[in-house]
Amino acid sequence: MAGKARVHELAKELGVESKTVLAKLKEMGEFVKSASSTVEAPVARRLRNAFVASAGAPAPAAPSAPASTPASNPTPTPTPTPGAPRVSARPMPPRRPAAPAPGPKPKGPVPGAPQTATPVAKPASAHDIEVAAAEARAAALKAEQEAAVKAAQAARQQQRDNPVRREPPADGGNRPGPRPGPAAMPPRPGSPAARPSTPAPGPGARPGGRPPARGAGNNPFGIQGGQQQRPPAAGAGGSRPNSPAGMPPRPSPNSMPPRPSPASMPSQRPAAGRPGPGGAGRPGGGAGRPGGGGGGFRGGPGGGAGGGGGGYRGGPGGGAGAGGGGGYRGGPGGGAGAPGGGFRPGGPAGGGGRPGAGGRGRGGGAAGAFGRPGGRPTRGRKSKKQRRQEFDNLSAPTMSSGAPRGQGQIVRLSRGASLSDFADKINANPGSLVQEMFNLGEMVTATQSCSDDTLHLLGEHLGFDIQIVSPEDEDRELLAQFNIDLDAEVAEERLVSRAPVVTVMGHVDHGKTKLLDAIRKANVVAGEAGGITQHIGAYQVHVPHEGEDRAVTFIDTPGHEAFTAMRARGAQVTDIVILVVAADDGVMPQTIEALNHAKAADVPIVVAVNKVDKPDANPDKVRQQLTEYGLVAEEYGGETMFVNVAAKPGIGIEELLEAVLLTADASLELTAPIDGPAQGVAIEAHLDKGRGAVATVLVQKGTLRAGDSIVAGGAHGRVRAMLDENGNQLSEAGPARPVMVLGLTAPPGAGDTFLAAADDRTVRQIAEQRQARRRAASFANSRGRATLETLMEQLKEGEKTSLNLILKGDVSGSVEALEDALFNLDIPEEVQLKVLDRGVGAITESNVMLASASSEPVTIIGFNVRASNKVREMADREGVEIRYYTVIYQAIEEIEAALKGLLKPEYEEAELGSAEIRDVFRSSKIGNISGCIVRSGIIRRNAKARLLRDGAVVADNLTITSLKRFKDDATEVREGFECGLTLGGYNNVQVGDVIETFEMREKVRS
Structure with a gap:
């Protein structure tokens, strides 16, 4: 069949249906679409063999490709090829040069070959070889091998029925030498085909000619009328045909590569034949595994059930397999399969088979047995299934960053450190750490501040023990770089006695500031908004x-719940705590909190029971309540001093001060060095319009003098002036002395430590490094871990409604307390609070510009500060809202209400009424009209409705589009009246259905 065969043609040839052929092809792993699809030649051959094997019949052999495998009959003379005259064999000297042959090379015995008296051994049949090879092969190939043997037998039978006569050479000169007989296959290990009694073939001359191709169309290198003659080579038994035109000259033996050694050849292969006398070709080895023919260095005839023989210079092939012989310069192929080809296809194709491919060398050849084109080597084609399987078997690539491994080494890093800081500690490349983090699923740059979790994750992966340095240790290490030691021991002769530092704590409105006012004999309450202390005050x-x-x-501390952090700082810098409890209210929540702060600071406590002058005062109840918290009065056998006081009439003030001094003398040894650089803590700070940053500091060690260079937190500067609580100028301040300091670059935070240094350069460097570390830590905490898993969470946050604020206050402690209180509000998840900026001082133009530049509305909160006229005009022009507050809880309540106002409204269903359908009227214009009677409530036009039938909802989310009373339009119909209505084109209504109407009302949030 010329060209590609179609499925239906193959089905007709095989006598089966097309769907059977399609199913068989699918079993063979070939995916064919329909019966009209074409099938490649090798696939068609496999299909035929598969059907023959399944049916137990021999495969149909192509009539143009008779097999050339030696017959299995015991006749020593080979069967003559059809189409050539029979020539009698005559003896001839083995080394006599052969005359040029005018015709093609004969397949049978060549005339002039010497005849020996010993009979030629019977060659092994193809069937025996097939059986021997099938035992060593897999069971999957057995069916195809048996089919190939049967095909070869059928071809030999056809060859016997149509004998071909051979013609003698045209001239009477030198006759071609005898062609060696069929070579016996060397015994294979464990093969039953090994015949110990079979003699090896005797030496003979090189064959003088080659048989012509069966058809010109099957040999691309042949020409019609036979091939041209070639002068006989020296030592050759006969002539060989010339190479086709345009082919390079045949390589000489000297230019050939060295003969491969037996050690380099594959195991269990039949060895090549020894050279015969008179320059005869070395006979090819016996047939090997099915599919591969024999052949030697200069190949003799191949054999076996597989492809034909062939070698370095291939001789004639044979066998019943698919491929013909072939070698380096391919000899003729044979058999029912495709003709062979060599590395350089020099010889003609074998008789019969389909055009076969030459070796993968220079020059093209006929199409191969598997449909691949000859010529230049190409990459093998793989099926989609094979490519998919190879892709699935691919393993993920592993990238090695080259980062060192720690083996448990301890690495100390500051909070918010970057990968570059980590790399400096372990002497690694920052890029390698970035790659390691990417392999762990984290997207971090080399200079980005990392959170504690990120650093611990990377350290655990690399084998390092990461220890995050606390802010106190970090500050201590920073000061150690400048040879400053805050914990240095001081000689006793340098210590002097100092005043005790007393902190007044208690619940809100229990009279702390009034008590302090009574002690100071100054009205400090009048300046506080709402009678509530807004920030810490320090007095002596x-x-x-x-x-x-x-x-x-x-030190006076606020009692409001928002000032928890300020109370905690006050307890840390104090020596004695005065716990103020109102005699009428008793112990309150902030009282317990202040008590816990004092216990945590491990300072002695003096309880002042205030407001004893009120009629409902009960001091004994206060003593009993505090007993539950571990404060036992002296009159009850405890160690805590309780003093009854009344701040307004001034009752018990002297007894309270005496109790404080007695406690200080009995329980504390209050000393401090008076010389040396000053050290202390910032109590509060604010911005003054005329004086700049003003900080209230408490000196704890040394002496602070005007003109000293100090650093407090992230602020630094030179002391330009010092003022006491009454506004008087001071030249110096010793230990336990609170003073107001002017000259700092910015207001320090409440609770920041301050120290004096030798020069401005030192304090500036310390302040800058503190600011950088705080900024890095803040950025790391706010950013968190940037992982692939948090992408959806960030997208969800983008859909939330947010309230953006800018906080400005008079002192840093108040701003911090307000921010903490706002973040502790209980607000739903649909809204979020963002503080874009915070600061101390009046509202400035930069705050308004920041608010206007934001993509969302921003509100500026001013706590005890105001904006100038120019700033207010700018805010009005830019549409920025500014709110002012003087009491902290008022700001918290209004902001909480604003957050709840940002929530999306919630709606609930409110039932209006119901109507029963009493009749249905048909209208060609508007559809069905329901005649109803209102059973309850009202029926309103354009209201939402649902249709009920037998108590089940038939249709929901309907709308009453028209409502009429008789012929008049109506907006609503009340209970007991009849009406007609339509449901917006919904016509599946029946008599007895109930129509319920409702509306969606906004739900009030609690």
């Missing part, structure tokens, strides 16, 4: 005690 008073003028430093 002088009290006569035992004939001495003793100084006592008082």
Whole structure:
């Protein structure tokens, strides 16, 4: 069949249906679409063999490709090829040069070949070889091998029925030498085909000619009328045909590559034949595994059930397999399969088979047995299934960053450190750490501040023990770089006594500030908005005690719940705590909190029971309540001093001060060095319009003098002036002395430590490094871990409604307390609060510009600060809202209400009424009209409705589009009246259905 065969043609040839052929092709792994699809030649051959094997019949052989495998009969003379005259064999000297042959090379015995008296051994049949090879092969190939043997037998039978006569050479000169007989296959290990009694073939001359191709169309190198003659080579038994025109000259033996050694050849292969006398070709080895023919260095005839023989210079092939012989310069192929080809196809194709491919060398050849084109080597084609399987078997690539491994080494990093800082600690390349983080699923740059979790994750992966340095240790290490030691021991001769620092704590409105006012004999409450202390105040008073003028430093802390952090800082810098409890209210929540702060600071407590002058005062109840928290009065056998006081009439003030001094003398040893650089803590700070940043500091060690260079937190500067609580100028301040300091670059935070240094350069460097570390830590905490898993969470946050604020206050402590209180509000997840900026001082133009530049509305909150006229005009022009507050809880309540106002409204269903359908009227214009009677409530036009039938909802989300009373339009119909209505084109209504109407009302949020 010329060209590609179609499925239906193959089905007709095989006598089966097309769907059977399609199913068989699918079993063979070939995916064919329909019966009209074409099938490649090798696939068609496999299909035929598969059907023959399944049916137990021999495969149909192509009539143009008779097999050339030696017959299995015991006749020593080979069967003559059809189409050539029979020539009698005559003896001839083995080394006599052969005369040029005018015709093609004969397949049978060549005339002139010497005849030996010993009979030629019977060659092994193809069937025996097939059986021997099938035992060593897999079971999957057995069916195809048996089919190939049967095809070869059928071809030999056809060859016997149509003998071909051979013609003698045209001239009477030198006759071609005898062609060696069929070579016996060397015994294979474990093969039953091994015949010990079979003698090896005797030496003979090289064959003098080659048989012509069966058809010109099957040999691309042949020409009609036979091939041209070639002068006989020296030592050759006969002539060989010339190479086709345009082919390069045949390589000489000297230019050939060295003969491969037996060690380099594949195991269990039959060895090539020895050279015969008179320059005869070395006979090819016996047939090998099915599909591969024999052949030697200069190949003799091949054999076996597979492809034909062939070698370095291939001789004639044979066998019943698919491929013909072929070698380096291919000899003729044979058999029922495709003709062979060599590396350089020099010889003609074998008789019969389909055009076969030459070796993968220079020059083209006929199409191969598997349909691949000859010529230049190409990459093998793979099926889609094979490519998919190879892709699935691919393993993920692994990237090695080259980062060192720690083996448990401890690495100390500051909070918010970057990968570059980590790389400096372990002497690694920052890029390698970035790659390691990417392999772990984290997207981090080399200079980005990393959170603690990210650093711990990377350290655990690399084998390092990451220890995050606390802010206190970090600050201590920073100061150590400048040879400053805050914890250095001081000699006793340098220590002097100092005043006790007393902090007043208690619940809101229990009279703390009034008590301090009574002690100071100054009205400090009048300046506080709403009578609530907004920030910490530090004062020093002088009290006569035992004939001495003793100084006592008082620190007033807010009692509102928002000032928890400020109370905690006040407890950390104090020596004694005065716990103020109102005699009428008793112990309150902030009272317990202040008590816990004092216990955590491990400072002695003096309880002042205030407001004892009120009629409903019960001091004994206060003593009993505090007993539950571990404060037992002295009259009850405890160690805590309780003093009954009344701030307004001034009752018990002297007893309270005496109790404070007695506690300080009995329980504390209050000393501090008076010389050396000053150290202390910032109590509060604010921005003054005329004086700049003003900080209230408490000196704890040394002496602070005007003109000293100090650093407080991230602020630094030179002390331009010092003021006491009354506004008087001071030249120096010793330990336990609170003063107001002017000259800092910015207001420090409440609770920041300050120290004096030798020069401005040192304090500036310390302040800059503190700012950088705080900024890095803040960025790391706000950013968190940027992982692939948090992408959806970030997208969801983008859909939330947010309230953006800018906080400005008079002192840093108040701003911090307001921010903490706002973030502690209980708000739904649909809204979020963002603080874009915070600061101390008046509202400035930069705050308004930041608010106007934001993509969302921003509100500026001013706490005890105002904006100038110019700033207010700019805010009005830009549409920025500014709110002012003087009491912190008022700001918290209004902001909480604003957050709830940002929530999307929630709606609930409110039932209006129901109507029963009493009749249905048909209208060609508007559809069905329901005649109803209102059973309850009202029926309103354009209201939402649902249709009920037998108590089940038939249709929902309907709309009453028209409503009429008789012929008049109506907006609503009340209970007990009849009406006609339509449901917006919905016509599936029946008599007895109930129509319920409702509306969606906004739900009030609690």
